[in-house]
Amino acid sequence: MNIIISNSSGRPIYEQITSQLKQLILTGELNPHDMLPSMRLLAKELRISVITTKRAYEDLEKDGFIYTVVGKGSFVADTNRELLREEHLKRVEEYLEMAVRQARQAGISQEDVKEMLQILFEEA
Numbered sequence: 001m002n003i004i005i006s007n008s009s010g011r012p013i014y015e016q017i018t019s020q021l022k023q024l025i026l027t028g029e030l031n032p033h034d035m036l037p038s039m040r041l042l043a044k045e046l047r048i049s050v051i052t053t054k055r056a057y058e059d060l061e062k063d064g065f066i067y068t069v070v071g072k073g074s075f076v077a078d079t080n081r082e083l084l085r086e087e088h089l090k091r092v093e094e095y096l097e098m099a100v101r102q103a104r105q106a107g108i109s110q111e112d113v114k115e116m117l118q119i120l121f122e123e124a
Contacts, residue, residue: 001030001037005046013048017056025065025076026087032078036066039074 003020005013024030037045039053046053057074060066064083068074103113 003042003046005048013046014052014055014059017042017046017053018059021056021060022063022065022087026084030076032076034076036074036076 001024003017005016009016011019021030021036030036036042036057039050039057043050043053057066057068061068061074065077066074067077099113102108103110
């Protein structure tokens with residue numbers, strides 16, 4: 001598992017860990033019931049505080065992406081389809097928001113953006 005922490009990203013480290021682990025789960029690189037590194041091991045590998053990895057794992061568990069078995073560790077949860085769909089919708093919405101900002105900055109009309117989107121859907 002390759003998690004990259006950026007000190008210049010402006011995002012808290014625990015959020016960087018959370019989003020990267022979610023991405024690994026959503027893409028299938030981490031499968032249901034795969035064991036995650038212990039909080040201490042991950043903290044050591046990333047050279048960060050155990051408190052930071054604990055926060056990331058707690059957020060992932062709260063969001064239903066992982067579960068923890070006392071004395072055994074944390075594992076990838078059987079993610080429910082609706083949760084996956086919501087996460088994908090959220091990600092697409094973020095990308096579309098960036099595209100709209102770019103279009104506005106470039107003076108591209110809503111109709112032109114809709115036409116581009118239609119063309120991209122047809123080509124895919």
